[in-house]
Amino acid sequence: MTENKPLVFSDEMPERYIMEMNTDKHEIALSTKDLEVYYGEKRALKNADLKFERFKITSLIGASGSGKSTFLRSLNRMNDTVGTVNGQIIYRGLDVNSSKIDVYEMRKHIGMVFQRPNPFAKSIVENITFALKQHGIRDKNVLAERVETSLRQAALWDEVKDNLDKSALSLSGGQQQRLVIARAIALQPDILLLDEPSSALDPISSAKIEDTLLELKQKYTIIIVTHNMQQAARVSDYTAFFHMGEVIEYDLTRKIFTRPKVQRTIDYVNGNFG
Numbered sequence: 001m002t003e004n005k006p007l008v009f010s011d012e013m014p015e016r017y018i019m020e021m022n023t024d025k026h027e028i029a030l031s032t033k034d035l036e037v038y039y040g041e042k043r044a045l046k047n048a049d050l051k052f053e054r055f056k057i058t059s060l061i062g063a064s065g066s067g068k069s070t071f072l073r074s075l076n077r078m079n080d081t082v083g084t085v086n087g088q089i090i091y092r093g094l095d096v097n098s099s100k101i102d103v104y105e106m107r108k109h110i111g112m113v114f115q116r117p118n119p120f121a122k123s124i125v126e127n128i129t130f131a132l133k134q135h136g137i138r139d140k141n142v143l144a145e146r147v148e149t150s151l152r153q154a155a156l157w158d159e160v161k162d163n164l165d166k167s168a169l170s171l172s173g174g175q176q177q178r179l180v181i182a183r184a185i186a187l188q189p190d191i192l193l194l195d196e197p198s199s200a201l202d203p204i205s206s207a208k209i210e211d212t213l214l215e216l217k218q219k220y221t222i223i224i225v226t227h228n229m230q231q232a233a234r235v236s237d238y239t240a241f242f243h244m245g246e247v248i249e250y251d252l253t254r255k256i257f258t259r260p261k262v263q264r265t266i267d268y269v270n271g272n273f274g
């Protein structure tokens with residue numbers, strides 16, 4: 001990034017950032033450098049350097065309190081009001097963590113889905129169109145197209161297409177979570193951050209969310225916090241293991257689960273949490 005480059009995002013195609021990741025060339029959608037987070041005096045995240053490959057799913061795993069959510073929430077500045085975030089978050093050559101970034105605009109590019117489904121107390125269709133209208137999209141055809149496309153991508157369209165005016169709160173938990181995913185992708189972000197998106201759901205709904213994520217990675221770069229190791233192994237290409245605020249190991253998921261290099265990771269994936 002040059003000093004004079006304005007810190008605003010454009011809708012132009014992103015420049016291509018090719019970096020070395022292991023031995024192959026991979027396109028990096030987002031990276032962090034020396035990212036650390038303090039809550040008051042407490043350092044909850046230490047010097048996290050991670051690179052996220054475009055159109056891949058990366059899981060963040062680790063015991064409760066290890067800093068996964070803190071890291072994830074920092075990526076689109078959700079920690080601004082609760083903690084102090086130092087270091088860089090590089091996206092399209094810009095530092096998302098800079099005070100000059102338009103956070104509202106940035107979140108159009110880096111969207112987030114939380115653990116508990118949190119649809120608005122509005123109709124299904126309004127849940128999708130609300131943010132679009134806020135961002136100035138008024139054309140009825142464009143709105144209708146975005147509603148259908150995002151609901152299809154979130155694998156919910158067939159279940160709700162005849163009841164789009166029904167209250168979102170009348171949907172099941174699993175459907176609500178897919179609606180929230182549809183709401184996030186209606187803005188056509190590049191990157192989707194998900195904080196334990198299926199932990200509050202039954203196994204069937206959870207499996208549907210996993211299928212949805214595998215579909216979505218054709219178009220989105222996905223970073224997901226999960227406590228469910230099987231889920232991490234099933235859906236993700238890369239896995240980062242966090243322990244006490246540090247990234248201990250980051251590699252291809254199959255390596256983390258079959259041949260981890262660090263003893264702490266070996267213990268964690270083998271279920272020895274002591």
Ligand SMILES: Nc1ncnc2c1ncn2[C@@H]1O[C@H](COP(=O)(O)OP(=O)(O)OP(=O)(O)O)[C@@H](O)[C@H]1O
Nearest residue numbers: 039044062063064065066067068069070071082227
């Ligand atoms: N808003 C906050 N204020 C103060 N401390 C916080 C806050 N959020 C998190 N922490 C602390 O920061 C540390 C990391 O928490 P974080 O939620 O990031 O961990 P986690 O790995 O995501 O845990 P979990 O899996 O339980 O969600 C913990 O010690 C936690 O108590």
